[in-house]
Amino acid sequence: MTSNNGNNPYFYLSPPVPASGKRPMGTVCEMLNRCGKKVDDVSRRAETIADNVWNHLRVSSRLTDAAMARLAQGTKVLTEGGHEKVFQQEFQILPGEKLLKAYACYLSTSTGPVIGTLYISSKRMAFRSDYPLCHYSSSGQQEWMYNKVVVDLDKLRAVNPSANRLNPSEKYIHTVTRDGYEFWFMGFISYDKALKTLTEALPLQHSVTLLEKSNVFLRW
Numbered sequence: 001m002t003s004n005n006g007n008n009p010y011f012y013l014s015p016p017v018p019a020s021g022k023r024p025m026g027t028v029c030e031m032l033n034r035c036g037k038k039v040d041d042v043s044r045r046a047e048t049i050a051d052n053v054w055n056h057l058r059v060s061s062r063l064t065d066a067a068m069a070r071l072a073q074g075t076k077v078l079t080e081g082g083h084e085k086v087f088q089q090e091f092q093i094l095p096g097e098k099l100l101k102a103y104a105c106y107l108s109t110s111t112g113p114v115i116g117t118l119y120i121s122s123k124r125m126a127f128r129s130d131y132p133l134c135h136y137s138s139s140g141q142q143e144w145m146y147n148k149v150v151v152d153l154d155k156l157r158a159v160n161p162s163a164n165r166l167n168p169s170e171k172y173i174h175t176v177t178r179d180g181y182e183f184w185f186m187g188f189i190s191y192d193k194a195l196k197t198l199t200e201a202l203p204l205q206h207s208v209t210l211l212e213k214s215n216v217f218l219r220w
Contacts, residue, residue: 008181013145014090016132087119090128091150097123100201103194107149108172108184114147118185120197125175126150127185149183151175154203161195173198 083102087093099121106113107127116129132144157178164170173185173195188194 010149010151010177010181010183012148012150013135013143014128014148015143015145083117083119086117087121087126090148091119091124091126094123097121101193101197103197104189105185105194106187107147108186109147113186115187116147118194120194120201122153122201124150124152125156125198125201127183151177151183153201155179156202159195159199159202 084099087099087102099119101120103118103120104115105118105127106115107129108114114129114133115131116127119126119128127147127149129147132146135143135145137143155177156175158174158176160174160176162172162174164172170186171188171191173188173191175183175185175198185194
């Protein structure tokens, strides 16, 4: 990974990583078929899930692009064999590290929300955009790069659950590193679960501030 901003050691730009090719389409279809057999088991939650997905997608200024990005990411997870395989491919597994959960969300940036996936492991918090974004090199050359954030859990100073005071249903996770860098994650499909996973993963030997409620209003 190459750093995007020398002033922020946790934010990176990364070129696309080639797919492993280990999962042929036949395997994907087989997995989808097995998932289809479980529809009856989850149908009772379909309405709630649909609402959450809709709220997730509408964060983007381009609904169609967000839907396509989410579909592409879902396909990648299936073809690579699950979130853990994708996490290993994109971030490399550290000795003794275990991926706990992965959550669809957005990273708030100065140019607007970036759709992607937040990975929470036993050692790190990591985010990767679902598709590459256009950037320009120092020479002015156009490049398509993924946005990534990687923070060791023991470098987190605060994890703050927040909400838009004008629309409390819009919830955010505000993280602050020990050296003062901030990251806002928003538009979660499973906000409560993501917050719980992150706070429970934090090392007990480190003092981390968790604010129970913080109302904020974000504007891009």
